[in-house]
Amino acid sequence: MDGKITSVDKAVSERMKLFMSHYGYTQAAIADACNVDVSTLSRCMNNKKPWSSKMLQKIGSAFNVAFLWLRDGVGKMVAEEKAIGKAQFAAFSQMLDANSSPVSQNVISGDNYQGTQTINATEGKIAALEQKIEAQAQLLAEKDKLIARQEQEIEFLRGLVSKQQQK
Template identity: 70%
Template sequence: METKSTTRVLTLMDSVGLSQVKFAEKCGIRPSNFNRALKSEKGISSQYLLRIAHAFNVNFEWLRNGIGDMFAEEKAIGKAQFAAFNQMLDANSSPVSQNVISGDNYQGTQTINATEGKIAALEQKIEAQTQLLAEKDKLIARQEQEIEFLRGLVNKQQQK
């Protein structure tokens, strides 16, 4: 059974043109775990959705709830400027790419500069949430081990 968030993840995968394996690797998710998440009746976990949103700079609310646009930046600065900005980042801020952004797309540059602080803050929040979710997973695993240990003790007592 495919959930709505799973459908949006598949739409994003199609949009970026990556295989399931490459998509998962870019998000820092094991491909086998990602495959299981895609097939899960519960849908993809919030932790995975956060990783996906961060890896592809996607609007998390769109990914999780279908609210807003897939790429918030496209709405703010336009597709051409968004593409030029990504080219600049990919080219490690080469002077040619900087001229594309700062020359013909001055207004787009202003928008990018105005949102840089917000993006950095969101990235920090995502990282903090990812760490908290990882700690939660460790605690759950530890509790499951303790439960299994206690079950073993109970079984030994019942056998006596």
């Protein structure tokens, strides 16, 4: 898909527009998540630049979109979650770069790496949420201590007022 714009590139652009409208993503959000220049993505989307397999892999990995669906319209939009190692993905990428025929690329699926990326991202989000929960628990404990201290001060002041009223 490198070189002049083909009907395949136009079909990829249409699937990208479908994906974006379905999930409400902007070109800027996609470019940012994929670490791609927004003008490059825009040129691909507007059929002024051919789509590269590498760009489609980045989009698929970042948004859990099936690579084969993006590139060929095969299968479902959302990638299945299957885990493989980074070494296997590196071999997959080399094969894609070395052999760009549609038949060989159909045999090699990027869905596995996308699932791994999704799992890794989810685990990272869970760890971050656990840290936030722990920090909130500490803040709540501090708040409870302050409330208890204020209640003691109120009781002390009530005692003083009561003593002065008795005099």
